[in-house]
Amino acid sequence: VTERQSQEQHSLRQPASARAGARTPTVAVPAAPNRVTAARTSAGVALDGLLDEPMWQTAVPVTGFTQKDPNEGQPATQRTEVRVLYDEGALYIGAELFDTSPDSIVAQLARRDRFITADRFFVFLDPYKDGRTGFYFGVNAAGPLYDGTLYNHDWDDDTWDGIWDAKVERTARGWTVEMRIPYSQLRFQERPEHIWGVNFRRDIPRNNESAWLVFTPKNGSGFVSRFHELSGIAGVRPPRRMEILPYVTGKAA
Numbered sequence: 001v002t003e004r005q006s007q008e009q010h011s012l013r014q015p016a017s018a019r020a021g022a023r024t025p026t027v028a029v030p031a032a033p034n035r036v037t038a039a040r041t042s043a044g045v046a047l048d049g050l051l052d053e054p055m056w057q058t059a060v061p062v063t064g065f066t067q068k069d070p071n072e073g074q075p076a077t078q079r080t081e082v083r084v085l086y087d088e089g090a091l092y093i094g095a096e097l098f099d100t101s102p103d104s105i106v107a108q109l110a111r112r113d114r115f116i117t118a119d120r121f122f123v124f125l126d127p128y129k130d131g132r133t134g135f136y137f138g139v140n141a142a143g144p145l146y147d148g149t150l151y152n153h154d155w156d157d158d159t160w161d162g163i164w165d166a167k168v169e170r171t172a173r174g175w176t177v178e179m180r181i182p183y184s185q186l187r188f189q190e191r192p193e194h195i196w197g198v199n200f201r202r203d204i205p206r207n208n209e210s211a212w213l214v215f216t217p218k219n220g221s222g223f224v225s226r227f228h229e230l231s232g233i234a235g236v237r238p239p240r241r242m243e244i245l246p247y248v249t250g251k252a253a
Contacts, residue, residue, distance in 0.1 A: 036062050036198050036213075038084040038091070038232040045085065047178050049169030051094045059083035059094070065202060065211040072218060076211035078174070080202050082123075086233050090182045093123050093137075097202060099174035106205050107141035107170070113158045117205045118142065121177050124150065124227065126197030127188035131225035134197065135186060139166040141175050154216075154223045184239045193234045197227030 039059040046053065061083055065076040078099050085092040097119070099105055108118045122138035132153055138146035145166060148158035162185040169176045188194060200213040216223050 035229045035231055036082075036084060038086050038230060040232070040234075041085045041087050041092070045092050045178065045180065047165055047167050047180050049167035049176055049178050051083075051096060051176050051178065055085060056083055056094050059085055062200065062213065065200070065213060066215060067209060067211050068215040068218070069210045070208050076202065076204075077207055077209060078202075078204060078211075080121075080200070080211070082200050082213075084198075084230065084232075086236065088236060090180050091125075091186075091233075093177070093179040093181070095121050095177040095200070097121060097174045097176065099204075102170070102172060102174050104206050105141050105170070105175055107175075109142050110140070110144045112145050112161065113147070114144070115146075116140075118144075118203075119175065119205060120146070120201075120203040122146070122201040123179065123181075124197075124199040124201070124224075125181075125186065125230070126150070126224050126227050127186045127194075129195055129197055129229075131197065131227075134224055134227075135160075135162070137162070137164060137166070137179060137181055138201075139168055139177055139179070141168055141170070143168050150224055153225060154221065183236060186238075188238050190237055193231075194236070196230040196233070197224060198230035199227045 037060050041055040043055050061081040063079065063081055065080050067074045067076055080098065081096045083094045105119050106117055108116050110116045118140035120138055120140045122136055124134060124136045126134035132151065134150040136148055136150060136156065147160065147162050148156050149160045150156050164181045164185055166177060166179040188196065202211045203209065214226050214228055216226060
């Protein structure tokens, strides 16, 4: 599928689509917890977009997304379940995005970081837990990736391209996502147990809907500082990084 000629305005905190569709009935969901718990896995996660490995069931699902658009503060129109796993090398995000009309899911191929009309899912991380900085990783229902950095509470920059991966799969119940985010792509302090900041977002363009685990009200401020806590990560260390500078040697005549 080719990209549309008109590109959406790039904003991580705005609705997913320029095309508003019919409203769908809201779905009653429990309130989102203030803490997300990651579960450790010793088995490898096959990154195929399917959540059929047994280890996904060991993680507590996160639900209770809330609309920022179009109906601020109302429950999301579709149910979303997110689980978090980790091992010694990476963080894994598994999301099942239920949809009562799976044939209406918008999936379009596009270049990396190009915001077009599509169903999307994002995770936002604040590994330093400073409430100011972090990273975001996203994917749309056709598989293109989005990523970037967060800074100064409210700002984002998509010029950073991390080395990570995500796979999606369409199902009879909606669509699913698996992400693998290596620790080498993050910045965090060395400590026995980690508490990071985390947030999730889902875009449903046919409803012009953006639904969040926790969102910034339209008359409010602050973004990263509002993230929920991501706990349960222990026994992992930030990898060492080397910067290699090219140089040329010569022999004097």
